[in-house]
Amino acid sequence: EIVMTQFPATLSVSPGERATLSCRASQSVTSNLAWYQQKPGQAPRLLIYGASTRATGIPARFSGSGSGTEFTLTISSLQSEDFAVYYCQQYNYWWTFGQGTKVEIK
Amino acid sequence: QLQLQESGPGLVKPSETLSLTCTVSGGSISSSSYYWGWIRQPPGKGLEWIGSIYYSGSTSYNPSLKSRVTISADTSTNQFSLKLSSVTAADTAVYYCTRPSGGDYSDYWGQGTLVTVSS
Numbered sequence: 001e002i003v004m005t006q007f008p009a010t011l012s013v014s015p016g017e018r019a020t021l022s023c024r025a026s027q028s029v030t031s032n033l034a035w036y037q038q039k040p041g042q043a044p045r046l047l048i049y050g051a052s053t054r055a056t057g058i059p060a061r062f063s064g065s066g067s068g069t070e071f072t073l074t075i076s077s078l079q080s081e082d083f084a085v086y087y088c089q090q091y092n093y094w095w096t097f098g099q100g101t102k103v104e105i106k
Numbered sequence: 107q108l109q110l111q112e113s114g115p116g117l118v119k120p121s122e123t124l125s126l127t128c129t130v131s132g133g134s135i136s137s138s139s140y141y142w143g144w145i146r147q148p149p150g151k152g153l154e155w156i157g158s159i160y161y162s163g164s165t166s167y168n169p170s171l172k173s174r175v176t177i178s179a180d181t182s183t184n185q186f187s188l189k190l191s192s193v194t195a196a197d198t199a200v201y202y203c204t205r206p207s208g209g210d211y212s213d214y215w216g217q218g219t220l221v222t223v224s225s
Contacts (some may be wrong), residue, residue, distance in 0.1 A: 001169070032210065036153075043202055044153065044211060044212070044215060045213035046201050046211060046213045049207070056213075091209075091211055094166070097155070099152045100152050
């Protein structure tokens with residue numbers, strides 16, 4: 001099983017600031033990496049696939065980068081609606097998810 | 107616009123079989139090249155992939171759940187289903203049905219349904 005590790009577990013950021021979330025795979029997943037956003041009581045929403053391609057309707061302030069085992073999700077200027085939990089998911093070999101990073105208001 | 111909706115019992119007894127159905131609207135589950143899947147999330151925890159079914163009927167399951175999981179599809183009702191046998195309290199979770207684009211990542215999700223395993 002490919003283990004996905006996200007860090008930090010919690011990120012405290014002020015509105016308007018940049019947020020950088022990390023995701024590490026236990027072995028290479030090439031670029032087969034997706035990011036999701038989940039708000040309380042809601043289903044996850046796809047943000048990024050292929051490590052760096054924004055899903056339909058996702059604002060340009062969300063960007064993804066990385067390949068192999070190290071990946072980053074950057075939110076360039078946090079808006080109030082961006083405070084949520086973010087998950088990475090690899091789909092190179094079956095599917096596994098990271099444990100999530102909670103982005104909270106500082 | 108594609109929409110998915112889970113349905114099924116919210117309470118299941120230990121050792122019994124959990125059965126959920128996902129009704130798809132706005133698209134056909136038999137459309138070529140589409141996958142359909144299930145993901146679950148225990149309360150306060152992260153996401154776990156359960157498995158998926160291709161439009162042709164072929165299935166893929168999480169190896170850790172494979173011995174207990176069956177995913178099937180009914181094209182006449184445009185629904186697909188999940189059965190998880192021999193459930194325990196560890197199977198208590200919100201269960202989501204999804205559409206994995208190309209089998210890779212889920213771009214459409216149902217709202218989720220909480221299933222509690224308790225006597």
